[in-house]
Amino acid sequence: MRYGRKIAIFAALIAMFYCVSLIQSTYAKYVTSAVGTANMTFARWNILVNDQDVVNNSNFSTTILPDFTGTTNIRSGVIAPTSQGSFDIELDMTDVDVSLDYTISAAVSSSNTVTDLKIISYTIDNVTTQYTNSITNRVLLSSTDRVVTVTFNVEWVEDAQDGAVMNNAADTAAATSGVAAIDVSVNFVQVR
Numbered sequence: 001m002r003y004g005r006k007i008a009i010f011a012a013l014i015a016m017f018y019c020v021s022l023i024q025s026t027y028a029k030y031v032t033s034a035v036g037t038a039n040m041t042f043a044r045w046n047i048l049v050n051d052q053d054v055v056n057n058s059n060f061s062t063t064i065l066p067d068f069t070g071t072t073n074i075r076s077g078v079i080a081p082t083s084q085g086s087f088d089i090e091l092d093m094t095d096v097d098v099s100l101d102y103t104i105s106a107a108v109s110s111s112n113t114v115t116d117l118k119i120i121s122y123t124i125d126n127v128t129t130q131y132t133n134s135i136t137n138r139v140l141l142s143s144t145d146r147v148v149t150v151t152f153n154v155e156w157v158e159d160a161q162d163g164a165v166m167n168n169a170a171d172t173a174a175a176t177s178g179v180a181a182i183d184v185s186v187n188f189v190q191v192r
Contacts, residue, residue: 046095049186050088064089064184066154079180081116081171084155089184093139093146099191105134106152109181114174116157116164119182123151138191154182 047054050063068085070076079085091102108117119131131152139146157164166174174180 043097044095045098045190047188048090048092050090051092054186060186079114079117079156080175081156081158081166084153086151086153087182089150089152089186091148091150091186093148093188096139096146097141099139099141101136101138101189101191102148103134103136103187103189104150105185106131107183109179109183111179112181113178114156114166114180116166116171117180117182118155118157118163119152120155121153123153124148128153140191152182152184156180 045055049060052060052063054060064087066085066087068074068077068079068083070078071082074080074083089104093100093102106119108115108119121128122131122135123129124135124137135150137148139148155162
């Protein structure tokens, strides 16, 4: 019977190893893996200048519309000595997802023959400031109003104290075959 007992112990050990192996696989940790791609969204940079998308078309000359109101002695819509007028540059940064700085430079064009045409001032949010060289401002991402209108005020000055250099003959020549133009440049830079 000793032999039978050894077989029983051996069978019991095999059964115990089998049970331990079943229990081990029953209590095993779940292991799995997954693969994915993180798709990131690019910040929008859709800037409109006078309702024109300047990313796709940077020449907005046709959208600048000067307004010369005229006087009792000068017809509206034309320029002559002592004329005063304005033009607007509207910057719409509503669809831009970053803070940015903008710089607007306006200067009498090099092709201009009316040397007495001057940019006198500019107006933003009903505040008028004397114009020097350029305008630089920052529009923060947190800003709720991301549309800025800058009105440039121009004048054909006639007095020497205001910088006039043309005489009556030069004024007359400019009126018959002259060029009165102002170059405008607008630059946008993301704030880092």
